[in-house]
Amino acid sequence: MVAPPDASVTPPVTSADVYAARELLAGVVRTTPVAGARALSDLAGTPVHLKCENLQRTGSFKIRGAYTRIARLTPEERARGVVAASAGNHAQGVALAARLLGVRATVFMPERAALPKVDATRGYGAEVVLTGRSVDEAVGAAAEAAELSGSVLVHPFDHPDIIAGQGTVACEILEQVPDVGTVLVSAGGGGLLGGIAAVLREHRPGTRIVGVQAAGAAAWPASLAAGRPVPLGGMRTMADGIAVGRPGDVTFPQVAGLIDELVTVGEDALSGALVHCLERAKLVVEPAGAAPVAALLEHPDRFAGPVVAVLSGGNVDPLVLLQVIRNGLVASSRYLTLRVQVPDRPGALAELLARVGTLGANVTDVAHSRISGALPVGEVDVELSLETRGPEHRDTIVAGLRAAGHVVTAPA
Structure with missing residues (x-):
């Protein structure tokens, strides 16, 4: 689906906001490597690079936004603690950021959240509450808890500080691949996509910014077509990290005003992309993080190069990994x-x-x-x-x- 930038929409986060967040994150997050992808380059007929946020602290980009948000709380807000909701990656980011900043954290996770993600979140020091069948239900429970306790809700995507922190990925991309022609980014709630778009639209306006969603949890196409966030009736995808049923009120104008295109990929493509990352790039990537590679495998001639595919996370349950590998082998x-x-x-x-x-x-x-x-x-x-x-x-x-x-x- 083509989604040209909507000039009538004013994005709430600017490139200056993102670069301010980058200064705050210095010494906290890793500058993750960009790896060449020869097999994908040969397939696409143009250089393809993998931005390895799966190698970030906590295994995903989420620490960038979580730390930015919590670090900017007032002393009084920090004293009341923070509450968050997540399928796993944001949970770990919040838990580690809160520990680094000396803040008490309670994280609500879906009842069927992957056990390694639950254990890792607890390992970083957060209290974990399992509730609901989806991230959206967990977010609702977290919001209620925050209102009752007076704690600050650290939303997984729908806040300017979160968007600014996630967008620091783009600052590194511009330094690592200065002539980048297309950036492919997984799209769930839109925080990472919107933050990256803020930087690229100002500093390299000719670069195409493409969001990628799982077809079984694609809330953005209908929302972009309607000009407002539209909730999905249901979701079914292995890519739990981007299974978000409704774009945020803050992320929607950020994404709608800046990106060039949004595409969807099926489950076979996701599992095939995960297997490709394992076999050819020697990288462990979760299904949500492999979505940009799935888009490249399905549409190798579609994107102008050099292409950067952002591997947003690598936190995958080993049992799910076994199933996905088998699905990927069947699909190929x-x-x-x-x-x-x-x-x-x-x-x-x-x-x-x-x-x-x-x-x-x-x-x-x-x-x-x-x-x-x-x-x-x-x-x-x-x-x-x-x-x-x-x-x-x-x-x-x-x-x-x-x-x-x-x-x-x-x-x-």
């Missing part, structure tokens, strides 16, 4: 499940497995069933899980089995 046709009919006689299964072996596939699992109303008499169903070398190899395997007379059911 390197992991294949087939149902094959074979005669119900001794040796038939061995003959099938031998044939699969001659076709170059590695069998990882076999399931054997005689119970199916669709099976002819004297036939059995065999479900094979195979490792393959990609789409062409997959097609060769299926064609080879069918040429041998087997009835094969394979994914399209």
Whole structure:
């Protein structure tokens, strides 16, 4: 979806605000590296760089905004403590920032938040309260708690100090890739995207600023089309870090007034991008952080170079990582499940497995069933899980089995 900057909208955060935040963050956050991405560069036909915020303190960019917000509280506000809500990355950023500044922190997280993120947040010293099914519900609970206790709510994205802090990523990008042509940024609530846009729009106006959302949690397209924040009816995505059901009242004008384009990516693309980062870039990235790479893999000719893809975070639950890797392998046709009919006689299964072996596939699992109303008499169903070398190899395997007379059911 194309979303040209809306000149009638006045962004609440300027480049000067971001550079002021950068001075505040000196010595607190890391200047994260920019890594060349040869495979993506070859695919896109232009230099592609990965801005590695997955290597930031707490594993994501969120410490930038959280520290900026808490550091600017008055002594009286600090004494009352802070309250926050997050699926994990903002939680860790707030917890560490509060510890560094000597402020008590309580963080509300969705009930199904990843356990490593919950444990890490507690490890940084914050009290964790699990509540609600989504980040939006956790934010509501945090706002109620802040009102009752008098603590300061540190919103995950919808505050000028948060936007300014997150935008310091762009200050580093301009120093590391001064001729950058396109910056791809994951878009959840819009704090990172809006902050980066503030800097680039002023200091390198020719650079295209592209937000990337998970298609299953894409609140920005409808909101940009309507000219106001529009809530989603529901969300379903593995990219919990950008699963935000409504743009913020502060971030909406920031993003709408400055970005050039917003694109969405599907779940297969997200899992494929995560696998790509692991295999080719040797980087652990969470699904939300891999969204810009997913956009590049889906639209390699779309973005003018040099391209910088911001890897916003690397905090991924190992169990989720296992599932996503498998999804990514399936999406790239390197992991294949087939149902094959074979005669119900001794040796038939061995003959099938031998044939699969001659076709170059590695069998990882076999399931054997005689119970199916669709099976002819004297036939059995065999479900094979195979490792393959990609789409062409997959097609060769299926064609080879069918040429041998087997009835094969394979994914399209």
